Amino acid sequence: MKLIGIPQWQAKHFADGSAPDEVTVRRWLRNGKLPGRKVGGTWYIDEAEWLADGDELVRRVLDKAS
Template identity: 65%
Template sequence: MLLMTPQQWAAKYFDQGSRPSEITLRRWLSDGKIPGRKVGGSWFVDEHAWLADGDELVLRVLEDT
């Protein structure tokens, strides 16, 4: 399991102009749209679980454009 901050995850997988806001990232995490966990009040994305999911979130974002 590789946990990373939502900001790190967004910087890795989204271009500067298309990165979701921090509020959106936290909502996606709390809604289960991206896998992660809350540790001590802070959210972290589980990058390994997200990659294993087949990048559904990326596919949905691309379909909306």
């Protein structure tokens, strides 16, 4: 599992101006539409799980690459 903060996830995976708003991302995380967890008061995205999109083999490869 590779956890990444919302601002880092937005910068890494979206072009300038195309990233979803942070409030929207937190809502997706709370509703389970985006894999992640809250640590303390901060939300983190499980980047490997998100990139794998349900594919177990891809998730395992990404977890080993981290």
